[in-house]
Amino acid sequence: YTDLAKALQNPLKVRTLDLRYQKLTILPKEIGQLRNLQELDLSFNSLTTLPKEVGQLENLQRLDLHQNRLATLPMEIGQLKNLQELDLNSNKLTTLPKEIRQLRNLQELDLHRNQLTTLPKEIGQLQNLKTLNLIVTQLTTLPKEIGELQNLKTLNLLDNQLTTLPKEIGELQNLEILVLRENRITALPKEIGQLQNLQWLDLHQNQLTTLPKEIGQLQNLQRLDLHQNQLTTLPKEIGQLQNLQELCLDENQLTTLPKEIEQLQNLRVLDLDNNQLTTLPKEVLRLQSLQVLALGSNRLSTLPKEIGQLQNLQVLGLISNQLTTLPKEIGQLQNLQELCLDENQLTTFPKEIRQLKNLQELHLYLNPLSSKEKKGFEDYFQNVKFILKNIIYRIL
DSSP: OOOOOHTTTSGGGOOOOTTTSSSSSSOOGGGGGGGOOOEEEOOSSOOOOOOOOGGGGOOOEEEEOOOSSSSSSOOOGGGGGGGGGGOSSSSSSSSSOOGGOOTTTTOOOEEOSOOOOOOOOGGGTTTTTTEOOOSOOOOOOGGGGGGGGOOOOHHHHHHHHOOOOOGGGGGOTOOOOOOOOOOOOOOOGGGGGGOTTOEEEEOOOOOSOOOGGGGGOTTTOOOOOOOOSSOOOOOGGGGGTOOOOOOEEEESOOOOGGGGGGGGGTOOOOEEOSSOSSSSGGGGGGGGOEEEEEEOOOOOOOOOGGGGGOOTOEEEEOOSSOOOOOOGGGGOOOOEEEEESSSSSOOOOOOGGGTTTTEEEEOOOTOOHHHHHHHHHHHHHHHHHHHHHTOOEEEO
């Protein structure tokens, strides 16, 4: 049904009611007559309140209130005992009623883009909650009761104002995804290491200066994003993350890496752009699964010959360093597809570059290559048709 008046003609037969985009400013109290309603979509309207009769929809499983103007919810919301999904994305909520605790079957709660500064402690009683979306909600703290959400798998706190996490965060034993991007977190509690099922930890754009050694206990972690923090070192325990596939450290203040980094044998992506590395640790060159290595905007003047050991490497980014030469072993990277060398000090190039049969992109912009070297490149790429067909070749 997409018409409320028609739905009310046979109220007990209605299972789904879609009232999206109908410019509703009020929801008639007669809505409560739809006792067998299972799905109610009220998204993209202009509702400021809900009638208390909404609590009579005892069979409701999904309630979508996305993109309205709700500032409060009626306490009767707690009567929706069968509710599994509640979408309140993009409203004007400043608080939640304590009756929210009665939604014992709720599995997904979306509070994205509201004006909450805190969550009620009753949130911890949502024992079946699996997904909690709190993106852009102005939160400054989390209640300790957050740790009671034993079935929670995804917690998204992107773009809030958190400076700390409660130690109880470590009690979320089923958590798989924790997004803390764009907050103001200065330190992580050691209890973070208790999240044994965590697969993705996103800490992009915070104010971390160190990581707790307990980070190494996250044995199922596959993605760790620390982009845009203030890290100067990494704990040696980082090497214990045996299942880690992606490690993003772009825009930190790293001058070196712990030797234990070589233990990350499943690592496929290592992003070290915009740090303060003067040498590339040889331990990085033992990461046999590595496919993407980003080292742009560091202070590298040379590359070790061991670079040739990265047989699975597909992308090598070295833009804006201080390289004057490349080792001939660069030619051993038989799977390399993209080589970025813009803004270095290269005057010559090893002839072994011609061995890179899978190369598709070669970036050499703003290097002081000799005219002889440029001519050699131009002649070569004119003759090598299998490269020419896809190559992006910038040399000026």
